[in-house]
Amino acid sequence: MSEQPQILFKYRNVENYSNIDVYSQHEGYTAAKKALSMEQDAIIEEIRISGLRGRGGAGFPTFIKWNGIPKNWDSPHYLVINADEGEPGTAKDRELMNKMPHMLVEGCIIASWAIRAHSCYIYVRGEYVEPINALRKAVAEAYAKGYLGKGIFGTSFDLDIVVHSGAGSYECGEESALMSSLMGERGMPRHKPPSAPLPVISGVWNSPTIINNVETIATAVPIINMGGAEYAKFGSGRSLGTKLFTVSGHVNKPANYEFILGTPIREILETAGGPLNGKPLKFFIPGGSSTPMFPATDKFLDLPLDYETMMANGSMLGSGGLMFFNEDVSVPALMTRLMHFYAHESCGKCTPCREGTSWLTKIHDRIMAGGGRHEDLDILLDICNNIGGRSFCALGDAAAMPIQGALKHFRHEYEALIPSQSLSKRIFAPLPLATAAH
């Protein structure tokens, strides 16, 4: 196995690392001080060179977002941190906030300075009471040291950070829904470009807003410390640097791990202790529950885990939630559970998602109860095709993609659950095909 540099997790096991003094003894706040002596453009340039892309799921180049705020923009604009980690299979931001909250605070300082924002909101999912408390403590410590507030680090730059608690809604992890929620509304998504402006033009409170994932912002700290070029030495192509992965399911050592982007999935599996009790694996989900699964065959286990390879093979790197499942797991049963989740979490705004997730759930329930019909699998795919890309946000797509993946690789498991006599239950006979050619 190759040596894996620990960049974000370097001091993960240092005791009391969440304390500002301990953090400061371990390179803490050196990057913030360095950044404050740099020009805006120089910071964004380091981020560009580093190749950093959004770690929350979409993989959008971070420097492009940061560059979107007009230079020397005087009117209010905001930095918002998406800490609404809700994608099933993902638990990395939680550990980051619990154990190294100051790294996130420091990242917020760097990013805020780079875009000259004086207000930063960290939106944390409501269930994360421990991370919220850890962050609030860290923010209070930073204020007490003069690292936040008026004239931070003795400069003339003011910065306030507010830790905001959500209240239980998967949808709020979607950036436009998160902004609605932060403004005190129901967590529903907004129109997307080209019919509406990007958050960087009009985000929270109709002001330019940069919204980034926790890990993305935390990664700015080592990038400024080591330099973008040094960071970009890891990985290849457009997948540079390291990333946190939550490895869960049927492995011996489920945990959060840091790997270079492009590390073969097999190596990650081995680091995580291999299959639980040696039982053969059946399939795995590479990037959180919304990303299509792969069978656990040599072909797929040998794939490098990075943005491009996952995309080229019909899945996504997503949020880094790598889940392994052994042969005991029934794919339709697992998908049924997942569909209940998406139907529950659909915010109800857009018809294709609201109705579609509910239908996907009902059909799965019917198949699991032994009442599946011959045409059900095609109906499932048809519903998926009618959800994809037809709603304001990607929640519906996130429900559809796993089904498409499951039916692509494990259609036989679904078919085995459908009673053979169900053919006769068809209400409508298929129309005869035109035979005019004869």
Add this chain to the structure above:
Amino acid sequence: MFTAEAKEQLDNIIKKYPTKKAALLPALWLAQEQYGGWLPADAMREVAGYLELPPAEVEGVATFYTMYNKEPIGKHHIEVCHNIACMVRGSDDIIDYIGAKLGIEKGATTADGKFTLNGAECLGACANAPCMMIKDKYYEDLTPAKVDAIIDDLKK
């Protein structure tokens, strides 16, 4: 009713946002704490009055989010994650085990009002599945023995 102390807390929260409305989620959290763990109509009306919002809007927001309780719940709200990462590590068995131990079905509260048992969607502790949340605290890598210890401790 909000105590004077809670009102002061709320005033401080409002100052952190550019609009009063943005304080709605924090205000509802505070109200839930003030009203014994759930949000009766009075609580929502009080928040609406304080933030100068239409009561219907406050109710619309409060009912959107699952963590605002719309009815009274037990003193200890047990929420066991039943999403896929926990499911394949035995969360259904844990839910059944707790249900049998407390003599209640999922979704119910014990007669003494001490425990409410619910399933929850992904709690974000997937590497330590199965997990559950009781009030503010996470309990991870659950086994029946661990569950026994946790619940027996809370029963005291």
